[in-house]
Amino acid sequence: MLGAMPRTRNPKGAGQRLRGELLAAAVALLGEHRSIEAVTLRAVAAAAGVSPTAVYRHFADRDELLRQAIAWCWDRFDRALSVPDTGDPEADFGAQGQAYLAFAATEPGIYRVLFSHRAPAVADDHQPGAPVLAKLVDRVGALLARRGDARDPRFVAFQVWTWIHGIADLQGSHPAVGPMAPALLRQLALALDLAGPVSRRR
Amino acid sequence: MLGAMPRTRNPKGAGQRLRGELLAAAVALLGEHRSIEAVTLRAVAAAAGVSPTAVYRHFADRDELLRQAIAWCWDRFDRALSVPDTGDPEADFGAQGQAYLAFAATEPGIYRVLFSHRAPAVADDHQPGAPVLAKLVDRVGALLARRGDARDPRFVAFQVWTWIHGIADLQGSHPAVGPMAPALLRQLALALDLAGPVSRRR
DNA sequence: TGTACATCAGTGAACGCGCGTTCACTGATGTAC
């Protein structure tokens, strides 16, 4: 890929340019290998068309390089999930679900890496996925309020999240799930009484 | 662990004993590292208290050792899912769901490894998880029949599977999901009309 | 019963390789005079 062309050295003030190229290369390799450990500093450098030692001008070590690459992935995921508010909570919820599954379908390796972390014993706020989850809780809260549904938004949000995560994760590894994903998403909203006629639950 | 004690050499006819010990060690390491690539032949040998070369008496190479270790994991998972048929499909379904989540909770690393494979372009029957899925389709079929529910058992089984996989996977990485798992499982059956009063769906 | 020997479980040294990291360096370029 990038390593193929000889790559012209950056001009004097533009040393930061390589930093971005290294991060982009690391993210690409994370997606390809679907794993953090399999991404080597030397491979990232080679993909950016640069010698391994050049990496140390921008990152303290391999660990920092990969930590920042993963942070960049979270950022991309978070941005992919930012669907505009149209004032129709039901439609917005569906759009966000589609955006979630679309990201996981387009970047299955990266999606897997994002959720491959071991459970750290920290508060929910420090979890890397916290902004994503918060976004979901808000959306579900707005939707329940609009529908006059008295269920706990947090619990319902976890129902939505666990289910959509299962669809997202399996569509990347089980061939039958991918084509089913849109139907599964539609039925998810119905089964959880988040779309269609307001039901008995209050 | 095993490597600590000096280990007495197996008697003449019992060369196969080491084979089992190596597989057990490999499975343990797979669970610890939550990844296939991170498990080295040398580490497996050391855990079994044996020199690296001894592995080659039982497996052609590292690849075969790990392939067989993973097959053993599938077998364990499949056996964990074999809950007895009591004649009450509703209760059996709940028991199997609990068994599924219990396995993933007890062996989160192994569960993750089992579902970490890239999607191979083969028929469903050759998928490693095929027996598990087949078991689920059967159970769901029996349950729908008993409840006089005309939905497609295969589709409902995929709804169940994606959701339960999401719960199982996230309980191993997100601290808030674990304690919620039993409640999520109960509500799963209700939301999908697989428990409680038979609803409008036919 | 005693002994020679084939069998068999497992060892240990060695290989080439890719890894992360260090260190001293090169050479183009903007800037000060």
Added chain:
DNA sequence: TGTACATCAGTGAACGCGCGTTCACTGATGTAC
């Protein structure tokens, strides 16, 4: 305008390490005579 120099992007050789795999071997033990 010309030139010396400091700055800065990036290199290349070298290190110690753990990896998978090979090869020739060791030494205990069951068995045949």
